[in-house]
Amino acid sequence: MNTLVEVTDFYTAEFEAVAGRLPGRELDWLQALRRQGLKAFGRLGFPTTRQEEWKYTSVRPIGRERFALAVETCVGLVEDDLGAARMPELDAHRFVFVNGRYAPQLSRPGKLPTGATAKPLAQALREEPDRVRALLGRRVRADENGFTALNLAYFTDGLFLEVEPGVRLERPVHMLHVSIGQSEPAAHHLRHLVCAGEGSEVALIEHYVSLGEGTYLDNVATELALQPQAAVRHYKLLQEGAGGFHVAAIDAHQLDDTHYRSHNVCLGGALVRNDIRADLDAEGARCELFGLYVTDGRQHVDNHTRVDHRKPHGTSHEFYKGVLAGRSRGVFNGVVYVHPGAQKTDAQQANHNLLLSRDAEIDTKPQLEIYADDVKCSHGATVGQLDENQMFYLRSRGIPEPTAAGMLTYGFAHDLVEHMGLEPVRHLIEEILVRKLPHAAELQGVE
Amino acid sequence: MASTEREVEELVAKKYEHGFETDVEEETAPPGLNEDIIRLISRKKNEPGWLLEWRLKAYRHWLTMEQPRWAKLRIDPIDFQAISYYAAPKSRKDGPKSLDEVDPKLLETYEKLGIPLHERAALAGVAVDAVFDSVSVATTFRDKLAKEGIIFCSFSEAVQEHPELVREYLGSVVPYTDNFFAALNSAVFSDGSFVYIPKGVRCPMELSTYFRINARNTGQFERTLIIADEGSYVSYLEGCTAPMRDENQLHAAVVELIALQDAKIKYSTVQNWYPGDEEGRGGIYNFVTKRGDCRGDRAHISWTQVETGSAITWKYPSCVLRGDDSVGEFYSVAVTNNYQQADTGTKMIHIGRNTTSTIVSKGISAGRAQNAYRGLVRIGKKADGARNHTQCDSLLMGDRCGAHTFPYMEVKNPTAKVEHEATTSKIADDQLFYLRQRGISEEDAVSMIVNGFCKEVFKELPMEFAVEAQKLLSVSLEGAVG
Numbered sequence: 001m002n003t004l005v006e007v008t009d010f011y012t013a014e015f016e017a018v019a020g021r022l023p024g025r026e027l028d029w030l031q032a033l034r035r036q037g038l039k040a041f042g043r044l045g046f047p048t049t050r051q052e053e054w055k056y057t058s059v060r061p062i063g064r065e066r067f068a069l070a071v072e073t074c075v076g077l078v079e080d081d082l083g084a085a086r087m088p089e090l091d092a093h094r095f096v097f098v099n100g101r102y103a104p105q106l107s108r109p110g111k112l113p114t115g116a117t118a119k120p121l122a123q124a125l126r127e128e129p130d131r132v133r134a135l136l137g138r139r140v141r142a143d144e145n146g147f148t149a150l151n152l153a154y155f156t157d158g159l160f161l162e163v164e165p166g167v168r169l170e171r172p173v174h175m176l177h178v179s180i181g182q183s184e185p186a187a188h189h190l191r192h193l194v195c196a197g198e199g200s201e202v203a204l205i206e207h208y209v210s211l212g213e214g215t216y217l218d219n220v221a222t223e224l225a226l227q228p229q230a231a232v233r234h235y236k237l238l239q240e241g242a243g244g245f246h247v248a249a250i251d252a253h254q255l256d257d258t259h260y261r262s263h264n265v266c267l268g269g270a271l272v273r274n275d276i277r278a279d280l281d282a283e284g285a286r287c288e289l290f291g292l293y294v295t296d297g298r299q300h301v302d303n304h305t306r307v308d309h310r311k312p313h314g315t316s317h318e319f320y321k322g323v324l325a326g327r328s329r330g331v332f333n334g335v336v337y338v339h340p341g342a343q344k345t346d347a348q349q350a351n352h353n354l355l356l357s358r359d360a361e362i363d364t365k366p367q368l369e370i371y372a373d374d375v376k377c378s379h380g381a382t383v384g385q386l387d388e389n390q391m392f393y394l395r396s397r398g399i400p401e402p403t404a405a406g407m408l409t410y411g412f413a414h415d416l417v418e419h420m421g422l423e424p425v426r427h428l429i430e431e432i433l434v435r436k437l438p439h440a441a442e443l444q445g446v447e
Numbered sequence: 448m449a450s451t452e453r454e455v456e457e458l459v460a461k462k463y464e465h466g467f468e469t470d471v472e473e474e475t476a477p478p479g480l481n482e483d484i485i486r487l488i489s490r491k492k493n494e495p496g497w498l499l500e501w502r503l504k505a506y507r508h509w510l511t512m513e514q515p516r517w518a519k520l521r522i523d524p525i526d527f528q529a530i531s532y533y534a535a536p537k538s539r540k541d542g543p544k545s546l547d548e549v550d551p552k553l554l555e556t557y558e559k560l561g562i563p564l565h566e567r568a569a570l571a572g573v574a575v576d577a578v579f580d581s582v583s584v585a586t587t588f589r590d591k592l593a594k595e596g597i598i599f600c601s602f603s604e605a606v607q608e609h610p611e612l613v614r615e616y617l618g619s620v621v622p623y624t625d626n627f628f629a630a631l632n633s634a635v636f637s638d639g640s641f642v643y644i645p646k647g648v649r650c651p652m653e654l655s656t657y658f659r660i661n662a663r664n665t666g667q668f669e670r671t672l673i674i675a676d677e678g679s680y681v682s683y684l685e686g687c688t689a690p691m692r693d694e695n696q697l698h699a700a701v702v703e704l705i706a707l708q709d710a711k712i713k714y715s716t717v718q719n720w721y722p723g724d725e726e727g728r729g730g731i732y733n734f735v736t737k738r739g740d741c742r743g744d745r746a747h748i749s750w751t752q753v754e755t756g757s758a759i760t761w762k763y764p765s766c767v768l769r770g771d772d773s774v775g776e777f778y779s780v781a782v783t784n785n786y787q788q789a790d791t792g793t794k795m796i797h798i799g800r801n802t803t804s805t806i807v808s809k810g811i812s813a814g815r816a817q818n819a820y821r822g823l824v825r826i827g828k829k830a831d832g833a834r835n836h837t838q839c840d841s842l843l844m845g846d847r848c849g850a851h852t853f854p855y856m857e858v859k860n861p862t863a864k865v866e867h868e869a870t871t872s873k874i875a876d877d878q879l880f881y882l883r884q885r886g887i888s889e890e891d892a893v894s895m896i897v898n899g900f901c902k903e904v905f906k907e908l909p910m911e912f913a914v915e916a917q918k919l920l921s922v923s924l925e926g927a928v929g
Contacts, residue, residue, distance in 0.1 A: 052517070056857075343846070355861040358828070368852040369519075370871050373843035377871040383826075383858040384865070 023122035037152030067187035070099040090424035092174035100188030115164035124160035139251035155191040165197035172203035181214015196230035210241030220248040226258035240269030291320035295328035302331035324360035349379040406439030476533035505623035505633030518790040598643040605641035620703040639670035644679035655684040675710035708743025719756035727786025730758025737764035741773035749776040765794035768802035783816030792822035797830040813844035819851040
């Protein structure tokens, strides 16, 4: 049985058992925060489909398991084991985390420019606890849901990135998270803190892969603070394994004239839930949210986004696309909230889906809530299949049906890949798309 | 303007105060709801046992339910025990004695809407039992309908005269378990309309409650049942553009439409209940459950609504597209001003193959009003070739109002095509300038732009209704701009 009490009891007992091993145990304020998280979890438990925000995503498969905190194992792992995920062409500051903990032997942090700090969160808690305290838990709160609660209680590591005013990071920061299956279900609770100072520029790649089989949960919270005129490009690339559950909350707080661009690409994972929020809290802030989800088998991918326009002259552009095959299910929920007084807001949103199989399902809900009159807001959503006319056009030119279908499907998805600035990331995604999209493999050699 | 509304309200309140103190008092149930009251309602209406049982089941189910809170509405608590659930048809004696006694501002509104003189008296609740044209017209109409085999009568009459039809279809589209307000309605419904169009008959005229002699005072818990048998057609009009006098604050109506194979039902509503004053005091709470069932192949149900009244509107006229190739349509204009709140939209449930649905929703929000579109398009696994197109536009007039969109799309079939588009805008200064520059007054210019915004919906209304609706819109938005 899975009563709330039993689930809570398990995670409480587990917490008492591991608390001594969690980073920052000597910091009283952090202990208090962790206890807060645990308490919030006791109150909330895991969300249920009776909650509007989780209407289409049942996390029962997660509630059923007992995810103990992963033990520290990255023994014997060498760089080559990371394979394509390393993106050899990519010139980046690479931070590798294995099962939720920093793995120095696999990482290549390189030298950061003066004024920029990037280090594992556990290390930052030792070296500059006050800076961490100023950022931690400000944007992703424990009481949002059971996952954010557990994350605050249990987080083991993550990336701490702080860039001083005016500093421009030439090379992107690549956080590579590797999950290695273990015999028992294991949880990796990660927390990333990013603070981009005034006028700074940062590119960040949050990348999740898995090695081997096994059931695990990646539970992530990412908090970003953008000081005026800062620009952050945030790539999130999910290649979780077939036994991987991934739940993440991302919150970007934007001040004057900041620019936040998110590329969220979901290619793997049994059950994925992303909550991505941009809070345009000052004039002239701009955000772009791009998302692509390609699913098959029994995958379930849920992307929830929320853009808050709080002040005038904000711009948001959101563009999400999904390709669903097999028995998979996609969920999109995009809220655009224009607060009173946020005049001259320009908010656009689109979500397009391609259903390729009889057993696939998509539930989409673009949502506008508008409390200011001088605004330009629109959203659109479509669900459909490959265009018959386009298919006919290609077939009439002698292209076999599977190839034609592959070309069109690939073209549909590629829309979201082509304007990615980082070429190596783009290439990696393209390769996966060719492997993963139905018929897209037919394209090889067509070019 | 404020004083107008208040005077109207006073007028409304006047009737309320005195309504229960006349000689019909013993015909009125004490406030409160329990099984005895339901038995009383049923007995007074001389209903068969099965209907009483159905009401009681609905009541018992209602007791287990809670008032829904998911809508984007702020609703003051409703005391369901403070309402009197049965009142015999009231006498008209306690209303104003003639038009001279009616508030001149109200008459002015009628003038603006272009309502014929003799109808104004009826609308203002004047107690003269004069034979209006409409009454005699109605009688003629009934004869004509009877010739075609069409049944068009009050719900109570239908229960007496056509119990087999009522029993077969009542609650078959909106079961009493459907939602809180539908359950309440099922338990206590007062009266309403009943329409049956026989096989292959095209109803020769627009049917309207307005032309039903005994339609007055059907009260706050109205129940409408329309059955279009195979191959038939009917167009039904509900409501009236003129501000209606009504003493009941809570309205919870249920409308069930059944379209069998090749049948078409067109249902048009103009709702202009009292919206409350400029400070948001008073006004009708309108909680309506409307649903149509396309039960046969190629059945067609079309909802058109113009909602300008009520303090709170909670209404989602829906279509269940069961038959293959069946069609569902929803055209809506919802106007909210001052402190009005509307949460309205539709559900299109595609079950059959090649089913098509169209949704056009236009929301206009002014003053401090909140206007939400909430819609669901569900494409079932077997609905091969299903199509939906949704267009959902909001117009904001003023910086203190809100416009919201909550469209749900659930698609389980890969051959389906679903499209949703929504925009939000305000009346652009250059549009206004263009019209003003051509010598059109600001008020007329706004009215033209708003009417243009709503054109797609108005063209679905029967012609006379469309003309009235346009006028109504400009009256509702008076003072919203400028």
